[in-house]
Amino acid sequence: MTGFYDLTKMNIMSKTFTQIAELNRLQQSYPNNGNKLLHRMLIVEAIVTTTKNNKNNNKSKSASEIVGFCDVDCRPSNIQLKIKLPRPYISDLTINNHHRRQGLAKLLVQESEQFVIDRYNNKKKENGVDVVDDDIDIWIRVEENNIAALKLYQNALGYKITNWSTSTGTSTYKEEEEEKENDSVKSVSSNTTEDATTKIKIWTLRKILRK
Incomplete structure (x- = not known):
């Protein structure tokens, strides 16, 4: 940790x-x-090699360690929770401090997207028919002051801010209003560990994987 x-x-x-x-x-x-078809944690592992030098020979030892992970959840939102979250939903995306700026976060998001697409395709095979007007989308939430994450999601991965309200668990999202959504973003308040009175806006972003 x-x-x-x-x-x-x-x-x-x-x-x-x-x-x-x-x-x-x-x-x-x-x-x-837990149902692995609906909920998974994806991880990134690094191979760490250590070499011990002695007079006779050099011995190397390799071991793997987790340097990044994220959660992708396709389970129905728990109706008992006060805060409703959209599904499928990416959360807890974290990269080890020593392994950042290597594109690992982007890879985790892309793998999460592929997990959602594969799940849809498998479901379609089981049912034998495609669902009409059933968009494949994925959601993620990020604090407004996390500029690096916002640049990754919006600029590199094509996510767009929506007007999802986590307090009601409903969305009035409309494709034709994408350009206006930045002005109608609803926020939820969260307390920081340093100052319990500080309020941080959390934006909910969406990406359509297939229309």
Whole structure:
């Protein structure tokens, strides 16, 4: 976890709480009986090679470590939650601090998109027919001050900001109003760890994978 989250400003108790909370969240998100066709965590692994030098020979040892991951969820939104999220939905996209700016985040998003497309194609084969007017789309949420992520999603991957309201779980999204959506973005408030009174807008972005 230390490579993914900034724990340098936390005391020991805060670090421990953060790690336990994250472990619990992952366990809750991925139960043993989870449906892999609807919900997956995608990871990026790096091969780390260490070499020990001695007088006789050099011995190398290789091991893999997770340097990035994201969650892609096609399960129906839980109606008991106060905050409704669109589906399919990408979340928890994180890259290790030492492996950023290598295109790994983009690859994870693209793999998530392919997972959604493959799921649709498999479903179509099972049913034997294509669904009329059934767009294949995918969603992601990002804080408005995360400029790097917004550039990645909008400029490099083709996502567009929508007017999804997470408080109601409904969307009035219309294709012909794409150009006007930046002015009608609805936000949800979240507290930062540094200042509980600071409000950060969270934008919901959508990409149509197939019309």
